[in-house]
Amino acid sequence: MKRLSLARIVAVMVKEFTQLRRDRITYAMILVMPLMQLLLFGYAINTDPRHLPAAVVAHDHGRLADAVVATLERTSYIDVRYLPASEGEMDRMIRRGDILLALTIPPDFSQRVLKGDRTQILAEIDATDPIAAGAVSAAVAALPSYAVQQDLRGPAARPAGSPPFEVVVHRLYNPEGITSYNIVPGLLAIILSMTLVMMTSMAVTREVERGTMESLLATPATPFEVMIGKLLPYVAVGIIQTAVVLILARVLFSVPMAQSLAGWFALSVGIVLFIIGNLALGYLISTLVRSQLQAMQVSMFYIMPSLFLSGFMFPFRGLPLWAQAIGEVMPITHFLRIVRGSLLKGQMLGDMGPDLLALGAFLIAVAALTLARSRTTLD
Amino acid sequence: MxxxxxxxxxxxxxxxxxxxxxxxxxxxxxxxxxxxxxxxxxxxxxxxxxxxxxxxxxxxxxxxxxxxxxxxxxxxxxxxxxxxxxxxxxxxxxxxxxxxxxxxxxxxxxxxxxxxxxxxxxxxxxxxxxxxxxxxxxxxxxxxxxxxxxxxxxxxxxxxxxxxxxxxxxxxxxxxxxxxxxxxxxxxxxxxxxxxxxxxxxxxxxxxxxxxxxxxxxxxxxxVSGSGLVTFSGEGPDIGRITRELEKQEGVLSASAFGTAVRVSGADRDALRRAIAPYERGPFAWVEVTPSLEDVFIQLTSRPPDDWLAQ
The missing domain is CATH 3.40.50.300 (P-loop containing nucleotide triphosphate hydrolases)
Structure with a gap:
């Protein structure tokens, strides 16, 4: 049997520590990453989403109608952000994802409640995300038993167990609350982000590490030509991945698909912008780090918030505002809205406008930064 | 033009x-x-x-x-x-x-x-x-x-x-x-x-x-000619020791062993002769040779660069 040498183990250990200390980014990752993730996700993640945005169309401007809205807000689950003039406008809001709840109060609401007639409030809930939809419907369902009770005295007061009005709940877009309808399109966003950012994050560092950068720079190829030439093959990779995920989403999970050619076109624009945006981000990382290992670490550092702060795992509207602000900067947040909006809500180009613009702005900013970082020399 | x-x-x-x-x-x-x-x-x-x-x-x-x-x-x-x-x-x-x-x-x-x-x-x-x-x-x-x-x-x-x-x-x-x-x-x-x-x-x-x-x-x-270098080659026994000793002598810029021979170089022929003279006995004999490029470059490397700037 060979003798186990403690001295040799120590020798290897000391060497590892020395190399670890030299690699500044790894060093920083070991210390900074857990700390940042703990603070970031510890405070941001909330499985009991509150302050979800809602809109109310009140055809009745009586005291009782106001009382219903006030009660809704008191729950702290719902923030009534908009008071649109028409149902049509409110429909657009819920389709675009500006609100998760659309409440319609009928014209004779106060009158009928006071008279003791049965009356109904219509609550339309965006059920794309079953978690958020659950929170909204719980808040709405409790409404009749709390709202307006103290406003009703004397003859209008009801016996216990008989609410003064009913809430009719319509769950839109994913009425059965099927989780996979929400998660599978989200997975497309995650899969594209992870593979594309990681693959291209090594594009430049690989050439530098292997020494081939020196030959490449000695050729007349410009940094822009090199960047485009390196990224285009991965656009094809992204498109193939998208096709595979969408086919499986349809075949295995029966996820609804876009219903029209215009819908597919809108989705395709979003997909292409998202793919190129991710590739550009990976390329930017590649120009910032010195080794392929560091590129992997920085990519991982990006993947974590894109899972938690984008609306993939937890309802975006339920995150604290500062976390939503971080989410808004990431392309995946916008792409999640586009892909879910297209497949589940039948969104068209017009509905996706702000998110498409955000993806475009991200792409331009990252590409400009990357080109500023790329050089024709080894300096 | x-x-x-x-x-x-x-x-x-x-x-x-x-x-x-x-x-x-x-x-x-x-x-x-x-x-x-x-x-x-x-x-x-x-x-x-x-x-x-x-x-x-x-x-x-x-x-x-x-x-x-x-x-x-x-x-x-x-x-x-x-x-x-x-x-x-x-x-x-x-x-x-x-x-x-x-x-x-x-x-x-x-x-x-x-x-x-x-x-x-x-x-x-x-x-x-x-x-x-x-x-x-x-x-x-x-x-x-x-x-x-x-x-x-x-x-x-x-x-x-x-x-x-x-x-x-x-x-x-x-x-x-x-x-x-x-x-x-x-x-x-x-x-x-x-x-x-x-x-x-x-x-x-x-x-x-x-x-x-x-x-x-x-x-x-x-x-080679511009370096003004003078090189002698000596063949005989005990090359290693002689090389080490010669390196320290006045007038020797470089001494190097090549198999059974030692090559010494210096800028001044007389000073170099004085340095190598004690070793010329018995089977050991010195011959002046044309300095090679290597002799010149070894000598360039061993001199401080300021010498060259002064020239």
């Missing part, structure tokens, strides 16, 4: 620092068209940096001049199109075949009749039967052939070679140099850095770089 036309490289006052380390100091180089110029000097002297500055891979801190008749600071793209650069470390794609590598180079240079050019290069360099081999699987000599083929595929007017024959066997080195000379005969200008003295002697001109400065320029003969 005619003089300018024939200088492939004419650069003055080249400087480059990395941080506070001055790697290239006031280097001026003029290389005539069709000449092979060798760059010598110890490791870290600034040879690679100088080559990289000339082909636009590094931006100089200061310096001006022309490479292939073009301003080397502003027209790097145009210069790159007519310059071939062979890196010290193999820098082609190891996970691609020989043919794929050459095809890539041909495309990136936008060469017309690409297939013919690549096939021709494979044929000329004897790589034809290996064209489907991965570049990473090649031995040192074959990698070097491939690298040369890649650096010359676009028929450059200027070829920069950074220690092209490091780790290559003597036969392959000889073939390599024969190719370089054949290309120079066609008008190609070559700047090559090397550590091998026999290679230096194959160059038309030699430049010696030390500590970032180009301290000697000329042909091999000019450098």
């Amino acid at each position: 005619t003089e300018r036309m024939t200088a492939a490289i004419d650069v003055k006052g080249l400087n480059k620092s990395f941080g506070d380390k001055r790697v290239v100091r006031d280097v001026s180089i003029r290389v005539e068209e069709g000449r092979i110029t060798g760059f010598l000097g110890p490791n870290g002297a600034g040879k690679t940096t100088t080559l990289r500055l000339l082909c636009g891979l590094l931006t100089p801190d200061s310096g001006e001049g022309r490479v292939l008749g073009m301003d080397f600071r502003t027209r790097t793209e145009a210069i790159k199109r007519e310059t071939g650069y062979m890196t010290q470390r193999f820098s082609l794609y190891e996970d691609m075949t020989i043919e794929e590598n050459l095809d890539f180079i041909a495309r990136v240079h936008e060469l017309p009749e690409r297939r013919e050019r690549v096939a021709g290069a494979l044929e000329r360099l004897g790589l034809h039967y290996r064209r489907d081999q991965l570049a990473g699987a090649l031995s040192g000599g074959w990698k070097q052939r491939l690298a040369l083929a890649a650096a010359t595929l676009h028929e450059p007017r200027l070829l920069l070679l950074d220690e092209p024959t490091a780790g290559v066997d003597p036969k392959a080195r000889r073939e390599f140099w024969d190719k370089i000379h054949a290309m120079a005969d066609q008008g190609l200008t070559v700047l090559v850095s090397t550590h091998y003295m026999d290679e230096a002697e194959r160059c038309h001109d030699i430049g010696y770089i030390l500590d970032g400065r180009l301290i000697v320029r000329g042909t091999a003969e000019e450098i």
Whole structure:
């Protein structure tokens, strides 16, 4: 049997520590990453989403109608952000994802409640995300038993167990609350982000590490030509991945698909912008780090918030505002809205406008930064 | 004007620092068209940096001049199109075949009749039967052939070679140099850095770089005769001890053992004679010999560079 040498183990250990200390980014990752993730996700993640945005169309401007809205807000689950003039406008809001709840109060609401007639409030809930939809419907369902009770005295007061009005709940877009309808399109966003950012994050560092950068720079190829030439093959990779995920989403999970050619076109624009945006981000990382290992670490550092702060795992509207602000900067947040909006809500180009613009702005900013970082020399 | 036309490289006052380390100091180089110029000097002297500055891979801190008749600071793209650069470390794609590598180079240079050019290069360099081999699987000599083929595929007017024959066997080195000379005969200008003295002697001109400065320029003969160096060779027993003792003697600039002989060099013939005289007894005999390039360069390396600036 060979003798186990403690001295040799120590020798290897000391060497590892020395190399670890030299690699500044790894060093920083070991210390900074857990700390940042703990603070970031510890405070941001909330499985009991509150302050979800809602809109109310009140055809009745009586005291009782106001009382219903006030009660809704008191729950702290719902923030009534908009008071649109028409149902049509409110429909657009819920389709675009500006609100998760659309409440319609009928014209004779106060009158009928006071008279003791049965009356109904219509609550339309965006059920794309079953978690958020659950929170909204719980808040709405409790409404009749709390709202307006103290406003009703004397003859209008009801016996216990008989609410003064009913809430009719319509769950839109994913009425059965099927989780996979929400998660599978989200997975497309995650899969594209992870593979594309990681693959291209090594594009430049690989050439530098292997020494081939020196030959490449000695050729007349410009940094822009090199960047485009390196990224285009991965656009094809992204498109193939998208096709595979969408086919499986349809075949295995029966996820609804876009219903029209215009819908597919809108989705395709979003997909292409998202793919190129991710590739550009990976390329930017590649120009910032010195080794392929560091590129992997920085990519991982990006993947974590894109899972938690984008609306993939937890309802975006339920995150604290500062976390939503971080989410808004990431392309995946916008792409999640586009892909879910297209497949589940039948969104068209017009509905996706702000998110498409955000993806475009991200792409331009990252590409400009990357080109500023790329050089024709080894300096 | 005619003089300018024939200088492939004419650069003055080249400087480059990395941080506070001055790697290239006031280097001026003029290389005539069709000449092979060798760059010598110890490791870290600034040879690679100088080559990289000339082909636009590094931006100089200061310096001006022309490479292939073009301003080397502003027209790097145009210069790159007519310059071939062979890196010290193999820098082609190891996970691609020989043919794929050459095809890539041909495309990136936008060469017309690409297939013919690549096939021709494979044929000329004897790589034809290996064209489907991965570049990473090649031995040192074959990698070097491939690298040369890649650096010359676009028929450059200027070829920069950074220690092209490091780790290559003597036969392959000889073939390599024969190719370089054949290309120079066609008008190609070559700047090559090397550590091998026999290679230096194959160059038309030699430049010696030390500590970032180009301290000697000329042909091999000019450098040897201009050095004023005197060299004696002695043969006999106990070479190791004699060499060690001689190194410390007054008037001896360098002493080095070569098998059963010792070579001593110095600047002053009389002082050197006095130093070696005590060893001339018994079977031991001294003969004055012509200093070799190596003697001259060893002596240059061992003297502080300020000596040369003073001259």
